[in-house]
Amino acid sequence: MNLTAVNQSDGCQEYFCPERSVSLSVYVIQYEPAAAVALLTVCGNLLVIISVSHFKQLHTPANILILSLAVSDLLVGVFVMPIYFSWVIESCWIFGTVMCSFFKLVACQVTSVSVHTVTLIAVDRFLALSYPFVYSEKISPTVICIATLCNWLFSLFYNFTLLFISGNFTVVCPGECVSIVDEVSSLIDLLVVFLVPCTLIIILYTHVFVIAKKHVTAIRALQVHNSTSKNRVSDKSERKAAILLGILVFVFLLFLLPYYICILVISYSNADVFFVRDVATIFFFLNSTINPIIYALFYPWFQKSLKLIFTFKVFNKDSSLMNVQ
Template sequence: MNLTAVNQSDVCQEYWCPGRSVSLSVYVILYVATAAVSLLTMCGNLLVIFSVSHFKQLHTPANILILSLAVSDLLVGVAVMPFHLTLLIESCWISGPAMCSVFNFVNFQATSVSVHTVALIAVDRFLALSSPFFYSEKISPTVICIATLFNWLFSLIYNFILLFVNGNFTDVMCPGVCVSSVDRVSSFIDLLIVFLMPCTLIIILYTHVFVIAKRHATAIRALQVHNRTESSKNRVSDKSERKAAILLGILVIVFLLCLLPYYICSLVIPYSNADLFYVRDVAVIFFLLNSTINPIIYALFNPFFKKSLKLIFTFQVFNKDSSRMNVL
């Protein structure tokens, strides 16, 4: 998650633990909603992780990237979402300074890995459509595993330097406070690396993917001119083209809608005299919900994963050699 430049004295004044300002019923509802969203995030991503790991037919380059995305989103559901939503409810950090250090590091690590993995998925889809022969020969599961490992290691080193080496983060804070404060230059660099560059790449590549997919569909229709079943096949082709366009639109739009509000707040708040922290809190909720939505968009809408989920929920995965079952 992008860092926001914060003045320490202002932080202490603003985040001092207030009393509960809502009724008990609202308080309970908020915690029930927090638990439900966190469990949904964990369960959705666990299903994706198990499906890709268990069924050998799903051990493809694209699915390895989906697996990496699910692992990072699972970390959000386990170690970030419950604590951050609790912080929003209580308006106070109640888990102690040690847990604050773990929370911040996992938060930054999971966020950067997730965003960069989505960018790698865009690169994978672009290469698969634009250079199918090169992709089939050069882009193996081993290559994608190496790229995924590099992504995690880069994020690990980058976030360790950002949070601990340069002294931005400290456990010596006011009671009830868990923040990471950096100067505006570091905040902008983080914004550039974690959001602007990967998102620009995602938009450009997915635009090319859409254009290529449309070109392929047009070429297929042209080859069917003398076919007796031309009209019916064209209808199928048109339907597939529309589905591809809709899916690509969902991928990009949902991703940007979830992340963009928070990063806009990160840019605006340090330079604004207005009280925008409540707006930022709402943006954080959308930011976190991206980890809940990702398994639905990238996996559960996929017919292969639907079949694997059916095998899981009917307990057929406990059969002998279930990992070799046909899910395609």
């Protein structure tokens, strides 16, 4: 993710913080929705983290990826959203030079980790459905943990290089926190963080859907002499799988595409669409709010985990061994 990227030749624009003379009630109206979104993001992802971490039955390769996604999205809610929302509401960067650089790095890190983890989830589901025997033998929780660690380390190295080493830099103009990134770096970022992951997700989920449909067709052939109720169950499962895969791909595109369209327009045409970019960036962050709903609330184990958490049964002895499947 390449927040507030501008052409390297633009440098620091002449900009000063506007004087604010609004009433306290206006501030409350502006900050309340922002605080609510950040709190929802933190709480949703925190519940996913507690569920997957606490219950040993959930320590599976797929759930480890969900855990990684929840951790990155939790950091978006804890650190990125409050600062960015304040920046937009105040129409001014008030956090200083050091915090500007740190904010850029953390924001790019957690959002790129989130996108790449979604891609890893797509790869995991494709392998599990396409090569079930090889998957059960080769893809262990340890392997997924290593892949997850590599994802975090690669994202950290990539974003640090993008922002501070490759001739690019971050600077605090009067009232602004600006990343000076050239067109080549912006294009590379577009490929690494959006186009390549997006393409992989669409291709892999398309294959998953096709394979799942073939499996359902094969099961139907074996159930020719069975009751019609079983056939109805197969039809329901097929529709549910199709709807879920459609939601996953659609939401991913919906939340990421507007931001990168704005970045392309700004980088290559110098068009004044920074307000639209701010809205698109907030929309980008909202993906972290939606992720726990899409990747967790669709699973029965998460609903059972919530009941155990909210009834405080997780504090019972040996509660980690409870059946939540």
